[in-house]
Amino acid sequence: MRASDQWREIEQELGPDWEVARFSFVPEDPGAIGAAATVLAPLGPGRTGGELRFEVARSGSAPERLQNLLRRLDEKRVWGELRLVDAHHAPQVEAAAAARSLPGRREKLAAQWDEEIAKLPPGWRDLLVELEVDSTDFLAIAALLGAPLNPARVPGEAALRFRVSERGVGGYGVAPGMARRCLERMDAEGVTGDLGVVNALSDTDNVGSQGPVFRIAGRAV
Numbered sequence: 001m002r003a004s005d006q007w008r009e010i011e012q013e014l015g016p017d018w019e020v021a022r023f024s025f026v027p028e029d030p031g032a033i034g035a036a037a038t039v040l041a042p043l044g045p046g047r048t049g050g051e052l053r054f055e056v057a058r059s060g061s062a063p064e065r066l067q068n069l070l071r072r073l074d075e076k077r078v079w080g081e082l083r084l085v086d087a088h089h090a091p092q093v094e095a096a097a098a099a100r101s102l103p104g105r106r107e108k109l110a111a112q113w114d115e116e117i118a119k120l121p122p123g124w125r126d127l128l129v130e131l132e133v134d135s136t137d138f139l140a141i142a143a144l145l146g147a148p149l150n151p152a153r154v155p156g157e158a159a160l161r162f163r164v165s166e167r168g169v170g171g172y173g174v175a176p177g178m179a180r181r182c183l184e185r186m187d188a189e190g191v192t193g194d195l196g197v198v199n200a201l202s203d204t205d206n207v208g209s210q211g212p213v214f215r216i217a218g219r220a221v
Helices: 003-014 030-037 060-073 091-100 109-119 139-147 175-187
Strands: 018-029 047-048 051-057 080-089 126-134 158-166 193-202
Touching: 003 018, 003 030, 003 060, 003 080, 030 051, 030 060, 051 060, 051 175, 080 139, 109 175, 126 139, 139 175, 158 175
Parallel strands: none
Antiparallel strands: 018 051, 018 080, 047 051, 126 158, 126 193
């Protein structure tokens, strides 16, 4: 079987939550080990006898680069066995999968938003909202679908923060309706997580500024 076809089968076995995987490639012709090492050089393979071992991270374009290099092996007719040695999977994804399998699975993000708004006192003006997603895989799509929110990544966490303004015009923060529409789009794409209001202010007035500044641990956010 071609090396590129072997990779496609291995990729399906890995599933969607792998982070780093280690592979072994053994050419059918022991004399082709040098040619294989040359093609796979961008992956930094290590050679042990007639075997090449290398590591690939799922982030960025590394999987696509691996596929292209394996296709180059096929084009050069360097046949061999590609084998998965081991893989590291994201614990956040495993925990999320377990949580989603429970009978009381979490509510949709838009529904969580409605509940958070219902808790607020009358006259609220500005909110700092945090969305902690169930998987790091959701961060990119959540940021894309929530682009109108101008979300900021929370350092060290699988979470995004954004601001909402009851006025919805001028200063920082989007209108509540826009925030809900963005969350509905995330729901439609299967993004799950916990949504909560970190801070809420009432009776604020911009007066020569773009709005209030929220502080967490002494830092403006």
